[in-house]
Structure formats: C-alpha cells, structure tokens
Amino acid sequence: MDKIRNDSGFIPELCLIAMIDDEIIGYILLSKALIGKNEGLALGPLAVKHSYQRKEIGKKLIGHGLKKAKGYRFEWVALTGGDYYTQFGFESALKYGIVIDDNHPENPYLKIKFLNTNREVSGNMRFCDSFYDENGDLL
Structure with a gap:
C-alpha cells in the first residue's frame, strides 16, 4: 500500500476505508490507469478482514468507490x-479489445465497467507504476 500511496496515480479521495469502533475492517483503492491514451481507474486492492467477510462490507466498498469514481468524471x-465482479456491472475487457499488454493478450480476468455511455476505448491497459516490478512486469 505504501508503494501505491507514493505513486503519481494515487488519488487519496478514492482510497476508502471501512471501520467499526475505530477498527479498520476493510479498504478499497482506485488508482489512475490508462487504456491507450484514455485515462480511467484500476480497482484494487480490495480487502476485508476475515472475521467481517460475507457481511457485504466488500460490496459496500465497491459500490461507494464506483459512485465516487463517477463523481470524479x-x-x-x-x-x-x-x-464475482459481474454483479457490479464489470464485463470482460476482451470484448472491447482491451488487454493488459502484448505478453498477456487473452487474460480472461481483466474486467471493465464503463461509467457512462462511451465504450470507445481499446488497446493495452497500463496500471499505475507501483503495480509493476523493476523489470516492468505486472505484479
């Protein structure tokens, strides 16, 4: 998390924390990402403390995060x-010609949710720099 917070793609307002009685029980982070030259967001990491899982904490964090993302246009x-993420409107990015990079052209786990009616993005997706190791490989 420290590496991401120090990245230029970090947006403090899109780092959300769930708390109960001053205890952090979950968090979600949305950071800047690119598909071609189109800027959007990458969702992750998302974490919920084990003892609070299956209590819809993650769902609430995702819902609130998506709402804030849309508010930031x-x-x-x-x-x-x-x-799991299809319930929030995420669908296969491959459907739109979006891939992580040329080394992973058919990653079935890359998902996208459009926050408006524009679906005219395609190409390679680039997460913020903190998601890559020193060789440029996605962590």
Whole structure:
C-alpha cells in the first residue's frame, strides 16, 4: 500500500476505508490507469478482514468507490478478478479489445465497467507504476 500511496496515480479521495469502533475492517483503492491514451481507474486492492467477510462490507466498498469514481468524471474502472465482479456491472475487457499488454493478450480476468455511455476505448491497459516490478512486469 505504501508503494501505491507514493505513486503519481494515487488519488487519496478514492482510497476508502471501512471501520467499526475505530477498527479498520476493510479498504478499497482506485488508482489512475490508462487504456491507450484514455485515462480511467484500476480497482484494487480490495480487502476485508476475515472475521467481517460475507457481511457485504466488500460490496459496500465497491459500490461507494464506483459512485465516487463517477463523481470524479472517470469514464471507466478496470480490474483483474473473477466472476464475482459481474454483479457490479464489470464485463470482460476482451470484448472491447482491451488487454493488459502484448505478453498477456487473452487474460480472461481483466474486467471493465464503463461509467457512462462511451465504450470507445481499446488497446493495452497500463496500471499505475507501483503495480509493476523493476523489470516492468505486472505484479
């Protein structure tokens, strides 16, 4: 998290924390990302303390994060994850010709949610720099 917070793609207002009685029980982070030259957001990490899982904390964090992202006028949010995220409107990025990079041309886990009606983005997705190792490989 420290590496992400020090990245130029970090947006403090899109780092959300769930708390109960001064205890952090979950968090979500949305950071700047690019698809081609189109700026949007990457969702992740998302974490909920084990003892609070299956209590819709994650759902609430995602819902609130997406609402804030739309308020900041970002056009899309992307993530790598499974079918869980389809309930929030995420769909396969491959459908739109969006890939992580040329080394991962058919990653079935890359998902995208458009926050408006513009779906005219395609190409390689680039997360903020903190998501890559020193060789430029996605962590």
